[in-house]
Amino acid sequence: MIDRRMFAATMAACLLSTPALAAARQTPVRAQVFRSPDCGCCGAWIAHLEAHGFVVDVVMTEDMEAVKDRHGVPASLRSCHTGLIEGYVIEGHVPAADIHSLLEQHPQAGGIAVPGMPVGSPGMEMGDHRDPFDVILWTGSQTRVFSSHQG
Incomplete structure (x- = not known):
């Protein structure tokens, strides 16, 4: 038989193990973003x-190609900010949820990217229209779909 204290502790452990609550318990994730003014x-x-x-932390630069070259972003995956x-x-309009998933999974990879500028991706919202897009994970020249988003 389970007593109230054990039940409460078990329920608290279950609730605190959910991804959203786990993320809320951690210190904020810092990002450095290079962008054109x-x-x-x-x-x-x-x-x-x-x-x-x-x-x-935002870094304004006129030479985004040099930033992408320095950080090994494959030419086929490039977008506007890095x-x-x-x-x-993290290249382009990658949803925050995918970045959190990347950090949780911690794969051996260079990063993730949303090539181009698909309408409806974060930062590219333009009314009700949404293009489908993939988030691509890369390691060197190897790529694979990390997640897909429907329009």
């Missing part, structure tokens, strides 16, 4: 990250 969608993506608990989060490169 002329790009408005970059600011919208940064706001998306901040709304999902990231603390963002983030660095806990040893991973």
Whole structure:
């Protein structure tokens, strides 16, 4: 037979093990984001990250290609802004939930990317229209779909 204290402790352990509560218990995740001063969608993506608990340090630069080259972003995966989060490169309009999943799974990889600028991805919201898009995980020249988002 289970007593009240044991039941309460068991329920608390179950509740505190949910991903959302686990993330809330941790210190905020810091991100460094490189962006062009002329790009408005970059600011919208940064706001998306901040709304999902990231603390963002923004670095304005006119030479985004040099940033992407320095951090090994494959040419086929490039977008407008580049983030660095806990040893991973985050390229383009990657949803915050996918970044949290990456950090939880901690795969051996260079990073994740949303190539191009799909309408409806975080920072690219334009009315009700949403394009389907994939988040791509890469390691060197190897790539695979990390997650898919429907339009």
